[in-house]
Amino acid sequence: QAQLVESGGGVVQPGRSLRLSCAVSGFTFSNYAMDWVRQAPGKGLEWVAVISYDGSNKYYADSVKGRFTISRDYSKNTLYLQMNSLRPEDTAVYYCARGRAGMYDAFDLWGQGTKVIVSS
């Protein structure tokens, strides 16, 4: 069945970098836009970034623009989030999510999340 599995989270010092991965299986990766959504401890959901099905369009939340980069590797069926210049406020569980039928659509499939803690 369709599945998303995130990895790459951990504890990192402020100012350092981390790369998250989201391994896709059970559906045709190249047909779907993909997003990253995060959730700070005890807080609500915050959209982070989206990449179109073909990788040609990418959009970011203002809070991460210029620091985070979303990308995808079709040969590996994997979505990535490169996070640079990390700040304590980036501490959150990061979920990858699939756009149901396009970049501007609901998220019909979510991973279990990977936890990122930014702390000295």
Next chain:
Amino acid sequence: DIVMTQSPDSLTVSLGERATINCKSSQSVLYSSNNKNYLAWYQQKPGQPPKLLIYWASTRESGVPDRFSGSGSGTDFTLAISSLQAEDVAVYYCHQYYTTPLTFGGGTKVEIK
């Protein structure tokens, strides 16, 4: 940015009773060219990722029980649970996907009385 405001923040309802959650967007999420409201509802249980319940404001996702229904258009939306079950205890979020940045409501926690 489109701000999504949910009410109430929390809701306590007896088993079998109706629960209603409201969501208001700071601008319309109705796309005139296709007459669709770019609004979804999710359920999140503790320790789990969100689960899609409703998209296009009123279309139930496959496998979602029919006690869940969505309504509304433009800027005002409602998620209703017609007969609350124990397994419905969760936090519910509305979400606009009309434009980036995509945004979510702050969440409504539903508990059993």
